[in-house]
Amino acid sequence: MRPKSDTVHVFNLTFLCFIALFFSSALGQGKIRRFKWEVKYEFKSPDCVQKLVITINGKFPGPTIKAQQGDTIVVELKNSFMTENVAVHWHGIRQIGTPWFDGVEGVTQCPILPGEVFTYQFVVDRPGTYMYHSHYGMQRESGLIGMIRVSPPVTEPEPFSYDYDRNVLLTDWYHKSMLESATGLASRPFKWVGEPESLLIQGRGRFNCSNDPGLLSRACNASNADCSRFVLTVIPGKTYRLRLGSLTALSALNFQIEGHNLTVVETDGHYVEPFTVKNLFIYSGETYSVLIKADQNPSRNYWITTSIVSRPANTSQATAVLNYYPNHPRRRPPTPESSNLQPKWNDTRPRLAQSLAIKARRGFVHTPPENSDRVIVLLNTQNEVNGYRRWSVNNVSYLHPKTPYLIALKQNLTDAFDWGFTPPENYDSGNYDIFATPQNVNAKTSDGIYRLRFNTTVDVILQNANTMNAKNSETHPWHLHGHDFWVVGQGEGKFNESEDPKRYNRVDPIMKNTVAVHPFGWTALRFRADNPGVWSFHCHIESHFFMGMGIVFESGIDRVSSNLPSSIMGCGQTKR
Amino acid sequence: MRPKSDTVHVFNLTFLCFIALFFSSALGQGKIRRFKWEVKYEFKSPDCVQKLVITINGKFPGPTIKAQQGDTIVVELKNSFMTENVAVHWHGIRQIGTPWFDGVEGVTQCPILPGEVFTYQFVVDRPGTYMYHSHYGMQRESGLIGMIRVSPPVTEPEPFSYDYDRNVLLTDWYHKSMLESATGLASRPFKWVGEPESLLIQGRGRFNCSNDPGLLSRACNASNADCSRFVLTVIPGKTYRLRLGSLTALSALNFQIEGHNLTVVETDGHYVEPFTVKNLFIYSGETYSVLIKADQNPSRNYWITTSIVSRPANTSQATAVLNYYPNHPRRRPPTPESSNLQPKWNDTRPRLAQSLAIKARRGFVHTPPENSDRVIVLLNTQNEVNGYRRWSVNNVSYLHPKTPYLIALKQNLTDAFDWGFTPPENYDSGNYDIFATPQNVNAKTSDGIYRLRFNTTVDVILQNANTMNAKNSETHPWHLHGHDFWVVGQGEGKFNESEDPKRYNRVDPIMKNTVAVHPFGWTALRFRADNPGVWSFHCHIESHFFMGMGIVFESGIDRVSSNLPSSIMGCGQTKR
Incomplete structure (x- = not known):
């Protein structure tokens, strides 16, 4: 028996070596950065009105993850909710080699139950500005949000210089609970969430309580420390990198700093050929780095504002203060809060113009493949399914399966979702009038997915259209998990399948993970299906995705380890 | 190889026969009654104020389960919440042979995840009045409640007669959400839930909106059909069995019908030696059958009322109408709503007197064992743990483990909870002053359990005491899962371990599953640990159990099938 036992020992040693090698490789060559997070609900007043807010270690927004390219992030997340599950997505991190830690409930994992600790572990493999947030139901809008900042290796300096690095996370804010919003959306008759009551800059806003007498009985206290204005202090003459991120539930935003230009240098982890704006438009799921120079009159402070575009909202702009040291940080700028002119909400042109202005920075261009192997055209429409209001893609409204796709596909659970149904790759583009209120709004729901051949190139055309309301089309920021895509084209009206591809930018398109489809317009993306796993692609508006506006791509599933954590x-078929 | 294979086949056949026999026995000889339930949140206005309410198939309270002794109930429960889990307890059903379907999250099962369907299957083995409700976090108070009515076999008629059988489920009602209440309780500093805004009779109450200007912005509509008064129509001269149940979150109640006597004939599934009251006191978790005769002036209607006792609440009484046919059901009784005199909230004596009046009905007495094998004395106190406000039993405040006990014990998961710690069986009864505000309120939390030798007799003495507030003691209705107990004694002050047992009622004590411990008083129970499984025993006040006021008994775990569903x-250690 001894030899056999020895063989086993030898095998075990080999196995251990293999595991060790695998991990040292999977973990990159960088540092391991460990975080212990406890998520729970707490009473907070981000816009001076008390509400239950999700906090991480007591903070809203959550702590910023700061790391260097190649580092491994380990987050031990404790769910301290009472009856609610959670899952956290690391927005913009591709999860190469760790598709099970993408944090999308129903796609890559079962939700994390109350009382449980879940450990996310992944490598941040590119410098840039990223975010994290809940990816479960409409939980993100309760506050589980934060930023990730990855610096380059010292040997690869960034192609621009600045003195200080600061975060500015933007969100919109509802007084009703996530459960009230979601229940309304899932009700028949449909009950729309409405426009947000406030906007928040770094988690701070300012609701005018006299606008809503119903709040009298709730704590609405303008002097609550939670809603004191965010102050960004600058030293005259210095240059600041502001890392802007938007995790709005609904709103498209405009961002301005009174009297200061914003030079765009990065978006979604890719360097941008610099250009300067007064107003930066930013959509949910996007990040931008802008440089500002503290080169204005240093004897005063300046207004920082963000306001809603693309929807006719009455929501007030949010204000923060750019504080020139050594002025007092609470010193009010001498100008009115309204000094930053707000763009017209329904003027799409400057927004499309900004989108078209964003190109990859010279010297940092990733040239896209010349041609694609597959073209998927996705018509975005508002629909009805059995009398419920939904959003659909090519008339299919997305539903999560009970068993996550990643597990179902690896373990061949053939009844876990509709394996047999591949959602359509096009719509009746010859006849469909994208400018008309649709005649037949009926759609079907499905959890069928798009399966992509590994290492092929895929073009996706996102085609916008009129909603169920006359002369109305909305902005949809689409976010792709697990990959960046090249934005090869954007335009107004209906995409022309024979002509528009000829004008694709194959020279210096920017790579992004989130891009807007403008009202009545189209956006063309190209990406390489080179990351084995199952990946969500969806509108980043919380209610739109909740109402079915998303699809799922699988590629290279055979290359994913069968040894899932x-x-x-x-959940579903994965109970012991 | 053939013989071996045949042996396997023979074994399999035997096994199948065994399974078939087991199930035909476990399923009883009665009918199988199948229910398909979908639970979700809906906007409802039970007391005229709109709130998210848990409904079952659109109803609040949920549908009544009607069955006959020996029937098998099969409930396919679909969780249609968005992000919240659920578990449903069948209150008063002993789950003999099916301990895994007792529905207690953390004790007998993992919670049911959103989107999932869970099938409960159990036999109702005794006639009587039972209830069901959520047993997860403080979810019960959001509305997942209903009644179970089990009739005897035709060969065993009930020892009283009546013409009609009606349900009256009583609850209290909060305007804030369960999440707001629970977050407050789990906060430091502690934020008490406060008294309920309303009481509900069969899910209907009536809040006076002018009392709360903060509700102006929410729908508060006195003509909403959801809050039209409950009407109990009676035919003059007929006798009605009213099956009363209380599933209040907090409140002890008094129930009256103007001008009518209530004859108590059943409680918690056991026949009571009949006695007549004007006011019936009922505590959360209790059921009573009372007979009323429609023998009053038939030309008018009468007020049915319920009001709070034992706490100084400002909550208005709830009203319903006893409608004498053929008067119009909406015809207002000619007397004021306040005609039913409310008992003084802090007068414990009539409540203790009612408790002492309840005896087993002659001819239906289950004589308790003469002696007990073990005596467990449980001091009920309010405490602090690390600055958090808690309730404790012998200075141990209960916490659920992440892996349910039933699974942990059957599968020998030795790190799933604190196996090594047996909570104390007594307190320092010689020195502890139950009438004084405690000096040292510190307690510890634990998930340790009491393990009972199978088929032994256990006495439990529940000893009440002063809370952390001076001259204050509360009513605690304790509920035992999986068993009924004999109520062998109740008294005022401190239980005397040498004298009081001599006065135990060993002749005709009532059996119950829920019994009150009155302020500054004690209650003595006896039960046979004859049901293999793991069973919760806790105060039925939602916030008290949430704050740790409970314990867990195991007995006969080796007799539970290892083949758990x-x-x-x-959850916990039971993921695949």
């Missing part, structure tokens, strides 16, 4: 199990 | 898995 047991921590992602526990 | 996979549907109860998925």
Whole structure:
């Protein structure tokens, strides 16, 4: 028996070596950065009105993850909710080699149950500005949000210089609970969430309580420390990199700093050929780095503002203060809060113009493949399914399966979702009038997915259209998990399948993970299906995705380890 | 190889026969009654104020389960919440042979995840009045409640007669959400839930909106059909069995019908030696059957009322109408709503007197064992743990483990909870002053359990005491899962371990599953640990149990099948 036992020992040693090698490789060559997070609900007043807010270690927004390219992030997340599950997505991190830690409930993992600790572990493999947020139901809008900042290796300096690096996370804010909003959306008759009551800059806003007498009985206290204005202090003459991120539930935003130009240098982890704006438009799911120079009259402070575009909202702009040191940080700028002129909400042109202005920075261009292997055209429409209001893509409204796709596909659970149904790759583009209120709004729901051949190139055309309301089309920021895509084209009206591809930018298109489809317009993306896993692609507006506006791509599933972490199990067909 | 294979086949056949026999026995000889339930949140206005309410198939309270002794109930429960789990307890059903379907999250099952369907299957083995409700966090108070009515076999008629059988489920009602209440309780500093805004009779109450200007912005509509008064129509001369149940979150109640006597004939599934009251006191978790005769002036209607006792609440009484046919059901009784005199909230004596009046009905007495094998004395106190406000039993405040006990014990998961710690069986009864505000309120939290030798007799003495507020003691209705107990004694002050047991009622004590411990008083129970499984025993006040006021008994775990249903898995250490 001895030899056999020895063989086993030898095998075990080999196995251990293999595991060790695998991990040292998977973990990159960088540092391991460990975080212990406890998520729970707490009473907070981000816009001076008390509400239950999700906090991480007591903070809203959550702590910023700061790391260097190649580092491994380990987040031990404790769910301290009472009856509610959670899952956290690391927005913009491709999860190469760790598709099970993308944090999308129903796609890559089962939700994390109350009382449980889940450990996310992944490598941040590119410098840039990223975010994290809940990816479960409409939980993101309750506050589980934060930023990730990855610096380059010292040997690869960034192609621009600045003295200080600062975060500015933008959100919109509702007084009703996520449960009230979601219940309304899932009700028949449909009950729309409405426009947000406030906007928040770094988690701070300012609701005018006299506008809503119903709040009298709730704590609405303008002097609550939670809603004191965000102050960005600058030293005269210095240059600041502001890392802007938007995790709005609904709103498209405009961002301005009174009297200061914003030079765009990065978006979604890619360097941008610099250009300067007064107003930066930013959509949910996007990040931008802008440089500002503190070169104005240093004897005063300046207004920082953000306001809603693309929807006719009455929501007030949010204000913060650019504080020139050594002025007092609470010193009010001498100008009115309204000094930053707000763009017209329904003027799409400057927004499309900004989109078209964003190109990859010279010297940092990733040239896209010349041609694509597959073209998928996705018509975005508002629909009805059995009398419920939904959003659809090519008339299919997305539903999560109970068993996450990643597990179902790896374990061949053939009844876990509709394996047999591949959603359509096009719509009746010859006849469909994208400018008309649709005649037949009926759609079907499905959890069928698009399966992509590994290492092929895929073009996706996102085609916008009129909603169920006359003369109305909305902005949809689409976010792709697990990949960046090249934005090869954007335009107004209906995409022309024979002509428009000829004008694709194949020279210096920017790579992004989130891009807007403008009202009545189209956006063309190209990406390489080179990351084995199952990946969500969806509108980043919380209610739109909740109402079915998304699809799922699988590619290279055979290259994903069959040894999935047991921590992602526990739901659907994955109970012991 | 053939013989071996045949042996396997023979074994399999035997096994199948065994399974078939087991199920035909476990399922009883009665009918199988199938229910398909969908639970979700809907906007409802039970007391005229709109709120998110848990409904079952659109109803609040949920549908009544009507069955006959020996029937098998099969409930396919679909969780249609968005991000919240659920578990449903069948209150008063002993789950003999099916301990895994007792529905207590953390004790007998993992919670049911959103989107999932869980099938409860159990036999109702005794006639009587029972209830069901959520047993997860403080979810019960959001509305997942209903009644179970089990009739005897035709060969065993009930020892009283009546013409009609009606349900009256009583609850209290908060305007804030369960999440707001629970977050407050779990906060430091502690934020008490406060008294309920309303009481509900069969899910209907009536809040006076002018009392709360903060509700102006929410729908508060006195003509909403959801809050039209409950009407109980009676035919003059007929006798009615009213099956009363209380599932209040907090409140002890008094129930009256103007001008009518209530004859108590059943409680918690056991026949009571009849006695007549004007006011019936009922505590959360209790059921009573009372007979009323429609023998009053038939030309008018009468007020049915319920009001709060034992706490100094400002909550208005709830009203319903006893409608004498053929008067119009909406015809207002000619007397004022306040005609039913409310008992003084802090007068414990009539409540203790009612408790002492309840005896087993002659001819239906289950004589308790003469002696007990073990005596467990449980001091009920309010405490602090690390600055958090808690309730404790012998200075141990209960916490659920992440892996349910039933699974942990059957599968020998030795790190799933604190196996090594047996909570104390007594307190320092010689020195502890139950009438004084405690000096040292510190307690510890634990998930340790009491393990009972199978088929032994256990006495439990529940000893009340002063809370952390001077001259204050509360009513605690304790509920035992999986068993009924004999109520062998109740008294005022401190239980005397040498004298009081001599006065135990060993002749005709009532059996119950829920019994009150009155302020500054004690209650003595006796039960046979004859039901293999793991069973919760706790105060039925939602916030008290949430704050740790409970314990867990195991007995006969070796007699529980090792083949636990996979549907109860998925949390803690039970992921695949």
